[in-house]
Amino acid sequence: MDLRFSEAEIAFRDEVRNFINDNLPADIRAKVRRQVHLERPEIDAWQKILFRRGWGAPGWPVEHGGTGWSVVQRHIFEEETAALDCPPQSPFGLSMVGPVIYTFGSEAQKGHYLPRIVSAEDWWCQGYSEPGSGSDLASLRTRAVVDGEDYIVNGHKIWTTQAQFADWMFCLVRTDFEVKQQEGISFLLIDMKSPGIEVRPIITIDEGHSVNEVFLDNVRVPRGNLIGREGKGWTYAKFLLGNERTGIAQVGGSKRRLRRLKEIARAEHVDGRPLIDEPSFRERLAQVEIELMALEYTNLRFLADAASGRPLGPETSVLKIRGSEIGQRISELAVEALGHYALPYELPREGMNEPPVGPEHGEGLVGTYLYGRAYTIYGGSNEIQRNIIAKMVLGL
Amino acid sequence: MDFDYSDEQRQLKDGVERFVRERYQFDQWKKIAASESGMSEENWRQMAELGWLAVSLPEAHGGLGGGAVETMIIMEGFGRGLVLEPYLSTVILGATLLARGAPEALQAELLPKIGEGKLKLALAIAEHQGRYNFADVALSARAEGSGYVLAGPKCVVLDAPQADKIIVSARTGGGAREAQGISLFLVDRAARGLNLRAYRTLDRRRAADLAFDNVRVDAASLIGARDQGHGLLSEAIDHGIAAVAAEAVGAMQCLHDATNDYLKTRKQFGVPIGSFQVLQHRMVDMHIALEQARSLALMVNMKLDGPAGERARAAAAAKVQIGQSARFVGQQAVQLHGGMGMTDELTVGHYKKRLMMIDVLFGNAEHHRRRFAEMEGAEAA
Numbered sequence: 157m158d159l160r161f162s163e164a165e166i167a168f169r170d171e172v173r174n175f176i177n178d179n180l181p182a183d184i185r186a187k188v189r190r191q192v193h194l195e196r197p198e199i200d201a202w203q204k205i206l207f208r209r210g211w212g213a214p215g216w217p218v219e220h221g222g223t224g225w226s227v228v229q230r231h232i233f234e235e236e237t238a239a240l241d242c243p244p245q246s247p248f249g250l251s252m253v254g255p256v257i258y259t260f261g262s263e264a265q266k267g268h269y270l271p272r273i274v275s276a277e278d279w280w281c282q283g284y285s286e287p288g289s290g291s292d293l294a295s296l297r298t299r300a301v302v303d304g305e306d307y308i309v310n311g312h313k314i315w316t317t318q319a320q321f322a323d324w325m326f327c328l329v330r331t332d333f334e335v336k337q338q339e340g341i342s343f344l345l346i347d348m349k350s351p352g353i354e355v356r357p358i359i360t361i362d363e364g365h366s367v368n369e370v371f372l373d374n375v376r377v378p379r380g381n382l383i384g385r386e387g388k389g390w391t392y393a394k395f396l397l398g399n400e401r402t403g404i405a406q407v408g409g410s411k412r413r414l415r416r417l418k419e420i421a422r423a424e425h426v427d428g429r430p431l432i433d434e435p436s437f438r439e440r441l442a443q444v445e446i447e448l449m450a451l452e453y454t455n456l457r458f459l460a461d462a463a464s465g466r467p468l469g470p471e472t473s474v475l476k477i478r479g480s481e482i483g484q485r486i487s488e489l490a491v492e493a494l495g496h497y498a499l500p501y502e503l504p505r506e507g508m509n510e511p512p513v514g515p516e517h518g519e520g521l522v523g524t525y526l527y528g529r530a531y532t533i534y535g536g537s538n539e540i541q542r543n544i545i546a547k548m549v550l551g552l
Numbered sequence: 553m554d555f556d557y558s559d560e561q562r563q564l565k566d567g568v569e570r571f572v573r574e575r576y577q578f579d580q581w582k583k584i585a586a587s588e589s590g591m592s593e594e595n596w597r598q599m600a601e602l603g604w605l606a607v608s609l610p611e612a613h614g615g616l617g618g619g620a621v622e623t624m625i626i627m628e629g630f631g632r633g634l635v636l637e638p639y640l641s642t643v644i645l646g647a648t649l650l651a652r653g654a655p656e657a658l659q660a661e662l663l664p665k666i667g668e669g670k671l672k673l674a675l676a677i678a679e680h681q682g683r684y685n686f687a688d689v690a691l692s693a694r695a696e697g698s699g700y701v702l703a704g705p706k707c708v709v710l711d712a713p714q715a716d717k718i719i720v721s722a723r724t725g726g727g728a729r730e731a732q733g734i735s736l737f738l739v740d741r742a743a744r745g746l747n748l749r750a751y752r753t754l755d756r757r758r759a760a761d762l763a764f765d766n767v768r769v770d771a772a773s774l775i776g777a778r779d780q781g782h783g784l785l786s787e788a789i790d791h792g793i794a795a796v797a798a799e800a801v802g803a804m805q806c807l808h809d810a811t812n813d814y815l816k817t818r819k820q821f822g823v824p825i826g827s828f829q830v831l832q833h834r835m836v837d838m839h840i841a842l843e844q845a846r847s848l849a850l851m852v853n854m855k856l857d858g859p860a861g862e863r864a865r866a867a868a869a870a871k872v873q874i875g876q877s878a879r880f881v882g883q884q885a886v887q888l889h890g891g892m893g894m895t896d897e898l899t900v901g902h903y904k905k906r907l908m909m910i911d912v913l914f915g916n917a918e919h920h921r922r923r924f925a926e927m928e929g930a931e932a933a
Contacts, residue, residue, distance in 0.1 A: 157554060157555055157556065157557060157558075157561070157621050157854075158553070158554045158854075159553055159554075159555070159850075159851075159854045160553070161553060162553070165553065228553050435922075435925075438925045438926075439921055439922060439925045441925065442872075442921050442922075442924045442925035443872075443921060445869075445924075446848075446869045446872050446873055446921070446924060447844070447873075449848060449851065449869050450844040450845075450847045450848045450869075450873050451844070451847075452847075453847035453848060453850055453851045454843055454844060454846075454847040456553075456555075456847075457555065457846075457847060457850070460553070460555030460556075461555075463553075463555075464555070464556060474839070474840055474843055477840060478840065478844070539833070542832070542833045542836040542837075543829070543832070545836045545839060546829075546832035546833070546835065546836050549839070550812050550832075550835055550836070550839065551812075551816070552812070552815060552816065552826040552827070552832050552835065
């Protein structure tokens, strides 16, 4: 047992570090650093830079356009990209639908969709939740009925992140109403430009536009867009959830935010001294930092299991629970650190010439806190994650 | 990066598990705990034969040159068995101090004896007024002739009644609470003028309050350089923290498993109580607390041989997490066992009490959180 990186791993880390420092555009880096919301062109720009280097799909096997990296290499890459303020890669194609396509898709589907994900030509969104099907996802009612060479899809998806940018949606639909709920679900790839699709924005608590409702009204989807077999969609959906489990801890991102929080706490003052020297604040900072250290090592332990060929299972729900709670805690402390300047809330708008009110280091923090309340809700709420551990790990 | 045990380490793990199975069933534990010395000489000999007392000693002195991983395996197993022998005091704390601070001749004399099970040690570093600050040393060591004269009290010295020798921190210079000016001495437990008030502790182990009434020691009993004992002591304490962290993980694992089994078997309202979601989620939170503790126990053990600053930071973080997890797991194990959790006849309470001991040892979670917060360069790497 030895948790230090090997010489080869250190060389790889340096290579990644150097590449980022040489290639990440300064304006994008600055925005990530200030936690400003990124638009698609900025995320695409970075994805294309990685793609040209051959690093577009860190988690994929070589034959599908991936890097073929070991789990340790992937971990190093995640750590370095987060530490050096790279924009996060969009997960819907790379982490979610991509692995489903190369594991269960046809040769034609692999050949068409996978390269377009890696090169950032296509953006994907996830058509899972419905107004009546949140935590109880298997009750979903969007239906797909065969008509000649097509399915006709009718239904209503909700909380669809980035649907306003997406070219494609991977979608869970019901193809059979007669069988057990889980057995009547199929996995369809839907072109977002298809007639009959309407995307309506949902403005969230931070007044931002990240999620949407997607209405499907007699949308024709070629039968060739079905992944695997009809009625097996639930299996593929579960595979998707089980994939990329170590990334859900968000250790790199939380480390970066904690660093920024400390900078703010050094710049803000209370009773004539830096906030970071105020004992109560400093101890609460220490508490969350210790919890983050524990999460980091828990993540490493799971990583080691994966590296030894032991498949990761439901026990990784711990990473989702702790990762989201810690992310929220850091964000909460950041808002607390701002004091009065947590209150002004100006949205960026066209033709705004004046600089934002309050200290520059406060930019975006309250919005991040507000939107961050979703960390414990999305991707299976933390209560659902606890149900999963209780049932699948503890056998209760 | 490599997280796997070697074949030898796996064998060690099997060996420790067998030891606990054969020698530390609950009835056996009760018998040993109730005995005069509160430990088993036979178990101690057995540990010596198995090489466990020598596992981390330097090879030059009969040791096996093992490292943190071996210690972690042993201590986790001992945590599961509530093993009572003075391994922490003798092999982790005592031997670490001797191997790093004692003159070569003294090492050659004493370290092989530890490995053979013929020497037991205790570490006397706590003083009532100093609480968890081990630089707050009032016990004085006055130079006289070729030696020193020790005077003053030490409190709650674990394993002192059955120790052959005691390592004690004393002030040879500097002011109150100054790290500079602390020296460590090796003293015979039977030395003239050393008075013990022996008692049992919450977890049925043995300890004593010591009164040094002008105890004379010669200069050769100085461990480490004069006035410079605090650095050495801090290193030994970090080793102690790493060891009890692993022990706590073993104890918490037992509470976790016992509670989870109880939820599946205990029925109320005609169903197992583990079918109630509120209890399921509580059990999941115990599971998470245990896993987080396991992660930092691993981290501190892996950083023991690294740079001193990183080691101290890791030890402080681990002690915080261990203390917090141990309280939660201990308290909830009692709660979920209901009335049965309150009884002396279940192991639950005994694990809980051992975890309470571990939280206080070397400073509790609050102490180490303050220490962590005050450390320079408190920065997520």
